[in-house]
Amino acid sequence: MAALRTGVAGVVGLAARMGRLSVSVSSQVTQPSLHTSFVTAFSHFRLTPWYASLHTSSSHRGLMEFFDNEKNWGETEVKVGRSWRIEELRIKSNEDLHKLWFVLLKEKNMLLTMEHACEEEYQLFPNPERIDKVEESMKNLEDVVKERNRAYWLLETGEDGEHHGEIGTDSLGRRRFIRYREHTVPYWSTGRPWRSRETPSITKFSRLMREKKFLEKRRALRRIRDHVCMLLRRYPHMDLDVLQKKYPEVNVKALRQQKRSLGHHVHNIA
Template sequence: MFFEEEDKRGERVIKHGRAWYAEELRQKDNVDLHKLWYVLLIERNLLLTLEEESDRLEKHMPSPERLEKVEESMKNLEEVLKERDTAVKLLDTGYEKGVPGRWINSPLGYKRYSPAKEYYVPFHVNKRMARKRHYYEPWTQTYRKIFLEQVVREKKKAFTRERHRIRKLKKRFPDAEID
């Protein structure tokens, strides 16, 4: 499965077709696109394995442009699927990127994303919604500060670790361009 058939091995040139165009893919249904994606995925894995094996044996890979054509086909297929997904979201919600929302403060002072919902009664008139707190209580300020200090400390530790790792790499490989 990860190597070509026996009759094609050892050849310098293998006959192959062209990449799939996006216009052709738009005419196919989702089931065919799904099947084609897996065929292209198997072909890409085969070609990547063949490329590694050719490098290992220091031989010429037969028809290396096949990999570029498979990757271009996969890119076009992904583009067509994104177009269809956007169209479905536009039909369902009227928005390109799904349901909109907003960032609100939880009662403990943390920001969280709240997706938009439809209400029978407008938000400013709805008494039940008005009782929900979208702000934080003053007594949570101390805990919020402690939490934010921990977040900043973790970020600083990660930055220091990365800087130390780069310094070690530069010391080990002085000619390498490491940023």
């Protein structure tokens, strides 16, 4: 009994020092019976919470948010509406669009989860076009946001403010326009070493590619030059200015003086 009384007094002192709980001991606790356990004695305390520092939110169902309503389980058809049109989204505020985006994202995650669950259980996924409707709504919403951003940047800076891409080097060492894409993390944060494109195989491939393009360009120029010479042989009275405007890759007046432009007639000038 003395040990129980000592333990109760220690709990009361600890709660008083914490300042978060006000403890009042009833008269029955001062002289507990011999058969009173610690749980029974502790039940005599009246704990008053400190409401000023207590904040709670609404309850959630956890992982069940990733699944459809139970009344739709096993159904062959689920009644759904149409997708959001871009005209309807244009009249909404930015805050409403922000909320609607996460509602659609949550709905898409739920539909993909249900589709995977149906495939695992060899069941028919009802109304698979729901995923297409959600994706169409998300695309329309993203187009509306891009329209507003483009209008804002054009008004403020005179540019659209969109970063489409840049001229860079691909994995084969070729210079081309590379469009920007979304990535989870940048390449320098992945922990994997960045592979350099200045390898002997890439250098050889780039040299052969440049040689191939040069030969193709030279053959195309030769075909144009031969075609112009053929026109000058057959039609010696052609307007050289019009011919030069149509084929700016070659010098028509210089080709007119060459031997290959001579025809079997008396109108040759060479």
